[in-house]
Amino acid sequence: MTDRLQYGTTAKVLHWLVVALLLVQYPLGWLMPDIHRGMKPGAGMTLHISFGIVILILIVMRLAWRLAHPVAPESSLPAWQRLSSESVHWLLYVLVLATTITGWLFASFRGWGVSFFFLVPMPMLASENAAAGKIIDGWHQAMEWSLLVVIGIHVAAALAHIFVYRDRIMQRMLPG
Numbered sequence: 001m002t003d004r005l006q007y008g009t010t011a012k013v014l015h016w017l018v019v020a021l022l023l024v025q026y027p028l029g030w031l032m033p034d035i036h037r038g039m040k041p042g043a044g045m046t047l048h049i050s051f052g053i054v055i056l057i058l059i060v061m062r063l064a065w066r067l068a069h070p071v072a073p074e075s076s077l078p079a080w081q082r083l084s085s086e087s088v089h090w091l092l093y094v095l096v097l098a099t100t101i102t103g104w105l106f107a108s109f110r111g112w113g114v115s116f117f118f119l120v121p122m123p124m125l126a127s128e129n130a131a132a133g134k135i136i137d138g139w140h141q142a143m144e145w146s147l148l149v150v151i152g153i154h155v156a157a158a159l160a161h162i163f164v165y166r167d168r169i170m171q172r173m174l175p176g
């Protein structure tokens with residue numbers, strides 16, 4: 001299959017939807033009450049878990065779309081930038097997947113019954129296991145911070161293209 005030269009509307013909409021949800025998800029994660037033994041998930045945690053599952057669904061859809069509709073890196077870029085941007089993009093997919101799955105596993109190991117946006121019960125991935133929960137909590141935090149660092153690199157690169165290189169890379173992800 002020949003790679004397309006431009007991102008289509010679906011890829012752009014999915015990209016910006018995930019960005020918007022992550023902008024909600026990080027503050028929610030930091031502001032919701034800390035977990036302590038025996039606690040039940042409150043409204044903040046229910047929302048965090050529900051938004052997290054939406055992010056997981058969207059990133060799986062994006063990944064499937066990306067694999068079915070590959071887009072070639074901008075041909076005017078030097079080889080090192082094509083290679084590094086592709087690597088950062090794949091790393092972003094992997095880290096969003098890892099962050100959401102470790103979060104879901106953590107909630108599962110707590111033995112919680114959580115509803116999806118207070119509407120329907122959410123399926124859990126495993127049964128209660130305090131020791132496993134402790135380990136996976138560390139992983140969720142490691143993944144969420146690694147994702148934040150890689151997002152920082154990705155956004156810094158986008159800003160460099162706007163203000164330093166002054167090329168049309170940012171336009172590739174904008175409407176039109």
Ligand code: HEM
Pocket residue numbers: 022025026029030034035048049050051052053055056096099100101102103104105106107137140141144
């Ligand atoms: C990309 C999506 C996600 C991001 C960016 C994210 C981010 C965060 C953040 C910033 C915290 C606060 C931890 C801290 O104090 O450092 C947190 C905690 C937590 N997250 Fe997520 N999360 C995501 C997805 C999920 C999902 C899908 C679930 C469950 C289905 C989940 C379950 C939890 C739980 C149970 C905690 C509490 C753990 C604790 O306080 O140590 N998260 N998350």
Ligand code: HEM
Pocket residue numbers: 015018019022066071073074085089090092093096151154155158169170171172173
């Ligand atoms: C304000 C924040 C952001 C800006 C300005 C931005 C900008 C861009 C631009 C311009 C591209 C196209 C690069 C190219 O291929 O030429 C792109 C692609 C991409 N962005 Fe972002 N981005 C942002 C946030 C994010 C976030 C938070 C994520 C995920 C966690 C993300 C994931 C991706 C991925 C995976 C691609 C590659 C798409 C693909 O080829 O499948 N971006 N972004």
